[in-house]
Amino acid sequence: xxxxxxxxxxxxxxxxxxxxxxxxxxxxxxxxxxxxxxxxxxxxxxxxxxxxxxxxxxxxxxxxxxxxxxxxxxxxxxxxxxxxxxxxxxxxxxxxxxxxxxxxxxxxxxxxxxxxx
Numbered sequence: 798x799x800x801x802x803x804x805x806x807x808x809x810x811x812x813x814x815x816x817x818x819x820x821x822x823x824x825x826x827x828x829x830x831x832x833x834x835x836x837x838x839x840x841x842x843x844x845x846x847x848x849x850x851x852x853x854x855x856x857x858x859x860x861x862x863x864x865x866x867x868x869x870x871x872x873x874x875x876x877x878x879x880x881x882x883x884x885x886x887x888x889x890x891x892x893x894x895x896x897x898x899x900x901x902x903x904x905x906x907x908x909x910x911x912x913x914x
Contacts, residue, residue, distance in 0.1 A: 819849075820849070822852055823845060823848045823849030823852050824845060825848075826848040826851050826852050827843055827844070827847070827848030828848075830843050830848060830851070
């Protein structure tokens with residue numbers, strides 16, 4: 798019984814808050830495009846539906862509209878748990894390996910000779 802009530806309220810919030818917000822963001826994309834890009838780069842004006850399409854395309858290409866990504870909290874929790882269960886030697890090895898991976902781009906010996914000066 799409680800689960801159905803929760804599901805109903807979640808659906809209600811979706812239709813009352815989320816959908817109007819998405820449609821409003823489509824208007825914002827259209828407004829910004831039509832007021833900035835035609836003058837800046839001589840782009841054509843777009844319709845509301847094209848603005849909404851750009852919004853969804855950016856969602857597909859660049860990810861979420863907010864800072865939370867699907868499953869990221871779960872992955873972060875699993876990684877913290879895994880790190881907490883490591884021995885001090887394993888932690889040092891892990892840190893050194895990731896430090897090496899993150900700093901690899903700074904080494905000149907990793908640059909191909911055709912690009913090195």
